[in-house]
Amino acid sequence: MNHDPARADAVLFCVRGLAFARNDEPVFGPLDFTLDRGETLLVEGDNGSGKTTLLRVLTGTLAASAGDIRFDGRVATHEVLAGRALFLGHHPGVKNDLSPRENLAFLAGLYGTHEGASIESALREVDLAIYADTPLRLLSAGQKKRAALARLALLPGDLWLLDEPYANLDRHGIELVNALVAAHIARGGATLLTSHGAVRFADPDARHVRLALSL
Amino acid sequence: MNHDPARADAVLFCVRGLAFARNDEPVFGPLDFTLDRGETLLVEGDNGSGKTTLLRVLTGTLAASAGDIRFDGRVATHEVLAGRALFLGHHPGVKNDLSPRENLAFLAGLYGTHEGASIESALREVDLAIYADTPLRLLSAGQKKRAALARLALLPGDLWLLDEPYANLDRHGIELVNALVAAHIARGGATLLTSHGAVRFADPDARHVRLALSL
Amino acid sequence: MSRSYLPHWMHLLGSPPTFYRFAGALRPWLLASSLVLAAVGIYGGLVLAPTDYQQGDAYRIIFIHVPCAWMSLFAYACMAVAALAAMVWRVKLAEVIAMECAPVGAAFTLVTLITGSLWGRPMWGTWWTWDARLTSELVLLFLFLGVIGLFNAIEDRRRAARAASLLALVGIVNLPIVHYSVVWWNTLHQGSTVNFLGPSKIAPGMLWPLLLMALATHLYFFASVLNRARVGLLEVEGGKEWARTLVMESAR
């Protein structure tokens, strides 16, 4: 975790002494890391080590118990993050009664789309074109996951926060995630993703944060 | 898939010309395989290739459109399978409002326990001892998965049908599943498990069934 | 899939292509004869039959009401039998027939309710009361509708058919209630007047047209169910080659 206060305001995302405790028992210890445009940060940790919790703190749905989070040099409040951070959690945030297309249309309506991207293209990128209009409840586990991932190919947002994007995906699916991340980085975005390292992550020069089980 | 009619009645589990179609469109083609005590069968296939569907046909929750399934030489009806087959699906079949211990106690009440196994030991085997009494909804994704897996260490049953036992698990978790399967095999049980091959499966001499995407 | 328990003739008829041809051959005869009988019955009922000494001509609605009422029960019984076969042997044909009985039966039930309340206005001075016979008949209608609704609410045709069949079987309980309601409870609705074993409490001049109409409705019921079943079979068996060849022929 190369942490350098000088460029703290310059970097896109900067976390200092971040810690979270659930009724006084620490879930993850004080963390310091920066994440700049074009960078990827891989958060690794065993089951229960606090990856999901960390991401929820970063998105502001959980209040940190110590430390501060800065986005573009400003304290990362809801207003600052709104529309610029893209979150994909264990709970995919898609409706089982809607088709992939309808789900994407809704998200696009809220967040907008980045230039050159369309719902069709996004669905094609995740190989769901043929299932574009099938309600998610009729899709297989991996197809559901792809439907959730499709938003990455459609919505704008500088900072991606992905919680176990690889779960339930087959080999193609995993390469697909890596390709999406690579494209995002190339566009000058930043990505933070979690994994418990059972699946090897492509990007060689990605930096790592390891969370230890704090029992 | 070495299919040998001669020993069809001898083997524990024998599948002949098994096929499933939804409204006349095939999901997986005619399959033949046998699975005997002490054997493991790994069903590999991409997302949407029909692994989950196959398992649900084998458990009898879906009616096959062709072919027959024999268990101990008898047609595998509900009555024949009841209590002898153990199924673990995408939907873990545990209640989020109950603790791991309560969930296990319920399953043990229905299925019984195999000799020498106790709820405590099962929870210890999946490293959930400290979370034995926390409602599942407060556990992490991987911990939930372990709570579901714990039944494998507790309940009797000759035939295990596991749908993606590795999803959401960290390295230890994966080794843990492999250990459980190994023990089951050693006890003279049979295991059929699915995976889309992103995670490598331990047992070297396991046979494979590959499902192709039938579009 | 244990078809083996089936008697031989059921096997024969059970095979869709055979049934398709059989039904196609039988249907026109049934339809024609039912129309002829109905014509005679109507004539006998509305013209020849004597005027009722207390009801005047209002009673003549009996020639529609009663046959339809009987049919509503008969249709449900047929549906239930087919449903049983569908549940036990998983015979595709039985599933189709059970499902096709429902709309026809619902129609008869509806006519019964309508003619009944039309008749009730002059007789009882009200269109509707919650008398046991009327209520149970209404329940019968809801059961038919439930079967139809359930069948259409489930994507997979065969699963839908079996779910709906099960509902049909559950609903059998209502049949004796409809029939014996007049016996078990003191209802506004009159008790059984036509009696096939003993002498009927009805003028012979009224009886024979009534029976003709009853016969006609039965024949019509079979005709329309057979026809609907053929269409239904084509939908279920659309994939099979006999259906495709058949469509080819009809195209040529």
Next chain:
Amino acid sequence: MSTPSAGAACRALLRREFTLAWRRRGEMLLPLLYAVIVTTLFPFALGPDAALLARISGGVLLVTVLLAMLPALESMFRGDLEDGSLEQLLLAPQPLALLVLVRVLAHWATAALPLIVVAPLLALLLKLPADVLPVLLAALLLATPLLALLGAILSALTAGARRSAILLALMLLPLAVPVVIFAAGAVAAAQAGLPYLAPLLWLGAALVLALALAPFACAAALRIAVEA
């Protein structure tokens, strides 16, 4: 590795159902509060006319209690279907019909019994004549499990279906009507000082029939439902 006796399995199931009900006592108490709300609101809605109130109280109470049951009925098996625990039940070594019966009775005990327990209180609120109360309770004790059993079949049938809720209501309406007619008939008769046994006996007969047949229908319906 002997499979547990049917009795043991039923106990395990009951324990699970009651623990769950306790964890979710919120949902469990909802019908209760619902009934309380209705009965407290009625006097307001009708204006304070004691005679009128007393006259309609019996009917109002029955309708309220029976209707307070409906929402819970509708989703009886939804949860078990969605989280996969239904499949675990189907694969269990015990006869499914038995397990289903236990399940339904547990549902009745958690969803309907509380209603019956507070019924006297509600009766008080609605100024129901005291001597009618026993008849009312008897009617409820017969009518509620009957509805629960019928509702179980229907909700099992519609569990996998698309427009499940509307279908359920469509089918439950005609079934609820006779039940209410008999129950209300008994109460009304008692309130008018007439013999009220006959309708209660009819309800009892129907209940016995349902207890004997419903579990099997329900089990069959569930096997179909999991195919979804």
Next chain:
Amino acid sequence: MSTPSAGAACRALLRREFTLAWRRRGEMLLPLLYAVIVTTLFPFALGPDAALLARISGGVLLVTVLLAMLPALESMFRGDLEDGSLEQLLLAPQPLALLVLVRVLAHWATAALPLIVVAPLLALLLKLPADVLPVLLAALLLATPLLALLGAILSALTAGARRSAILLALMLLPLAVPVVIFAAGAVAAAQAGLPYLAPLLWLGAALVLALALAPFACAAALRIAVEA
């Protein structure tokens, strides 16, 4: 990559809500059938006395319609919370309060409006005097959105916590009572030929207040709920 206008976002949200409601028209129609069942059952429960029926019909109708809304209210945000789409709403670039308001109105349109549409039919079943109908409709048009907004706050508050339903019901009870009293008051007054405007105006004032404040309270409550 310009973020969409608030209007566009609201349209997207509305479209989603209505599509979902349509996909689940079952659940959407449940309160409807529910109300229909109640009103059809009442005549049996009370016996066929037209005068009596007409007298209580106004109150019965209001109570029925307002209570038919409760079950749906209770789970207003549950789904969004459990499948994670609530987090997507929170992170959206538009003001949360606005989105929440739209969400609640959509809920009203799908859960309450149908009830109001069938109200005249129900009024017919219950033999409500024709000249009272307009007042009844006005009362419903004011009372239902009011209840929806109040319910939204409470269901947001309790969405995260367990025991949600009971808390909600407990808090909704005191809030629902005055609403029903005013509405029923207006109808009763109209039925008695007295001036009925005042209670309606009170309802209207309360509604305006709720429209202005509830969304913010609701948004705050939701931010708390996701922390659970």
